[in-house]
Amino acid sequence: MMRESRTSFLKWCGVALLLPLTAVAQPETDANQVKFPKQFETWAATQTQSESEDMLAHYPASIILWAGSSFAKEYRSPRGHQFAVADVSRTLRTGTAVPAGEKGLSASCWTCKTPDAPRLMKEMGVEGFSDANFVDLGQEIKSVVYCSDCHIDGSAKLALPRPHAQDAMAKVHLPFEKQSSAMQGAQTCGQCHVTYYFQPERKNKVNIPWIFGNTADDIEKYYDTRRFYEWIHPISKTPILKARHPEFEHWSRSKHAEVNVTCVTCHMPAATDAKGNEYTDHQVGNSLQHFDTACAGCHESQAELTSTLDKHKKDIDAKARKVEDLLVKAHYEAKAAWDAGATWPMMNDAIMGIRHAQWRWDFAMASHGLYAHNPQEGHALLDKAIEQVTDARNVLKFVAGHIGASEPQYPDISTKEAAHKAIGFVESDAQKAKDAFIKQEIEKHWDPIASTGY
Numbered sequence: 001m002m003r004e005s006r007t008s009f010l011k012w013c014g015v016a017l018l019l020p021l022t023a024v025a026q027p028e029t030d031a032n033q034v035k036f037p038k039q040f041e042t043w044a045a046t047q048t049q050s051e052s053e054d055m056l057a058h059y060p061a062s063i064i065l066w067a068g069s070s071f072a073k074e075y076r077s078p079r080g081h082q083f084a085v086a087d088v089s090r091t092l093r094t095g096t097a098v099p100a101g102e103k104g105l106s107a108s109c110w111t112c113k114t115p116d117a118p119r120l121m122k123e124m125g126v127e128g129f130s131d132a133n134f135v136d137l138g139q140e141i142k143s144v145v146y147c148s149d150c151h152i153d154g155s156a157k158l159a160l161p162r163p164h165a166q167d168a169m170a171k172v173h174l175p176f177e178k179q180s181s182a183m184q185g186a187q188t189c190g191q192c193h194v195t196y197y198f199q200p201e202r203k204n205k206v207n208i209p210w211i212f213g214n215t216a217d218d219i220e221k222y223y224d225t226r227r228f229y230e231w232i233h234p235i236s237k238t239p240i241l242k243a244r245h246p247e248f249e250h251w252s253r254s255k256h257a258e259v260n261v262t263c264v265t266c267h268m269p270a271a272t273d274a275k276g277n278e279y280t281d282h283q284v285g286n287s288l289q290h291f292d293t294a295c296a297g298c299h300e301s302q303a304e305l306t307s308t309l310d311k312h313k314k315d316i317d318a319k320a321r322k323v324e325d326l327l328v329k330a331h332y333e334a335k336a337a338w339d340a341g342a343t344w345p346m347m348n349d350a351i352m353g354i355r356h357a358q359w360r361w362d363f364a365m366a367s368h369g370l371y372a373h374n375p376q377e378g379h380a381l382l383d384k385a386i387e388q389v390t391d392a393r394n395v396l397k398f399v400a401g402h403i404g405a406s407e408p409q410y411p412d413i414s415t416k417e418a419a420h421k422a423i424g425f426v427e428s429d430a431q432k433a434k435d436a437f438i439k440q441e442i443e444k445h446w447d448p449i450a451s452t453g454y
């Protein structure tokens with residue numbers, strides 16, 4: 001019963017019901033629980049949002065686009081905050097312990113899962129933290145997205161404990177202290193629901209690339225100027241850029257932001273307790289189930305809103321699939337050209353076209369809820385990506401003709417298994433190694449929150 005998904009439960013009943021909670025991550029004597037029982041109870045209730053989808057199975061083409069990176073191994077849709085520590089610990093993306101003497105994955109991966117991250121940054125220094133290994137700090141992680149991630153601990157006052165978020169807002173000249181209270185609320189979410197990269201010259205510390213602004217164009221300019229890339233694509237040799245959940249960026253340019261409707265309005269609306277006192281519902285999750293409290297002030301019909309959202313989702317999804325198809329072809333066409341002896345001067349424009357198109361596709365694709373937050377920008381990003389990858393393919397066609405390249409071989413990517421095979425990744429082997437690590441390390445030595453939901 002406990003593990004029943006709240007969302008699927010809602011689909012059956014059509015009403016909001018809170019399931020009883022038996023296990024919460026914090027100890028029962030938590031001072032915040034005593035002082036703010038409703039906020040605590042609703043915060044803990046994200047544990048009922050246990051559903052998550054296997055995105056690589058839904059869109060196997062993304063395995064090809066992310067080939068050469070850990071994203072191609074496992075990528076799931078987000079679920080309730082209570083699972084954040086367990087999910088990052090157990091995904092194939094974060095792998096297993098690294099052999100002694102090797103560097104391994106940065107502890108920066110903990111940054112947006114737990115208040116222990118800003119605590120450790122204080123203790124170790126920001127770069128001391130990011131220079132540490134992800135697995136080595138596993139035993140230090142004892143709580144999951146918690147009160148102190150958004151509040152001065154023990155109070156209702158909002159706070160922004162993550163240095164990367166403070167730095168980013170300084171870059172756009174809107175420091176936290178100068179923000180309206182509505183913006184401060186959204187900003188607490190924007191610490192984590194924002195795009196970032198690990199800064200190689202600063203020991204992999206988390207950095208938000210907003211020097212020129214926070215649109216896809218601005219961020220691309222920043223990366224291009226710095227000649228930055230996350231990895232070299234093994235098929236096409238493209239220096240790849242990776243977007244990560246830019247929900248804050250997309251929302252900030254939306255019609256809702258213009259009228260001061262924030263993440264908090266929709267995902268944490270006001271609720272009333274048994275005594276009639278108002279409080280903020282801390283069960284961050286599906287917003288439409290709060291239609292009456294979150295949307296009805298401005299929108300008349302829930303049915304109409306739902307059908308508008310469904311339509312936006314369908315249209316954006318269809319366009320994203322089209323971009324993926326074109327990008328996969330482009331990666332293999334580039335490979336055929338390289339194999340036939342193409343040179344960088346011949347290939348430069350095409351490779352940059354692939355880089356820029358894939359960046360825009362990812363900036364749309366990685367933004368969870370884009371169809372609800374800013375569908376107009378979603379369409380604009382994908383339209384531009386289609387243009388860029390089409391241009392790139394035209395150049396590749398010309399190059400191929402010029403050097404007499406053979407026909408590109410497009411692999412079968414109709415399923416996740418087929419696409420994994422195409423990039424030479426054996427999921428069962430990776431899973432076996434991960435399972436052993438979970439048994440020997442996580443389940444023996446880490447806090448139980450690293451096992452929530454498993």
Ligand code: HEC
Binds near residue numbers: 036147155156186282
């Ligand atoms: C993800 C960010 C986030 C987390 C985590 C969080 N809060 Fe909040 N909290 C907010 C926001 C945003 C508001 C609304 C502020 C506003 O709009 O005035 C709020 C409001 C409050 C208030 C003011 C009264 C009310 O209900 O509006 C209290 C008290 C509070 N939170 C306590 C807690 C406690 C206790 C926890 C941990 C169990 C917690 N919060 C976790 C973001 C968060």
Ligand code: HEC
Binds near residue numbers: 049078083114185
């Ligand atoms: C400390 C980082 C952090 C903060 C702060 C944070 N989130 Fe999240 N959020 C996450 C992570 C990580 C996940 C994915 C958890 C998983 O899938 O295991 C997530 C998941 C979600 C989901 C998906 C829930 C579901 O059931 O599908 C929503 C919606 C969401 N967050 C909204 C918000 C909003 C709104 C705020 C601000 C009030 C916020 N988050 C603040 C890190 C954060």
Ligand code: HEC
Binds near residue numbers: 247369
């Ligand atoms: C106008 C209301 C509205 C605003 C403002 C809003 N959201 Fe959403 N959000 C939605 C809707 C609608 C969805 C689609 C799913 C649902 O019904 O919650 C969604 C989806 C999401 C998801 C994906 C959930 C999943 O499981 O796939 C995340 C994460 C999220 N929002 C975070 C945020 C953050 C962070 C902000 C602020 C920067 C924000 N939202 C602002 C309405 C809103």
Ligand code: HEC
Binds near residue numbers: 305
């Ligand atoms: C304070 C007022 C306000 C609230 C509250 C509000 N919205 Fe909106 N919403 C707007 C405005 C303004 C627009 C833009 C209307 C337009 O462009 O004609 C809009 C537009 C939309 C659209 C249409 C987008 C499009 O391009 O077709 C959707 C979908 C939507 N809102 C969803 C929601 C959801 C879901 C909630 C509650 C979770 C919500 N809104 C809460 C003011 C609000």
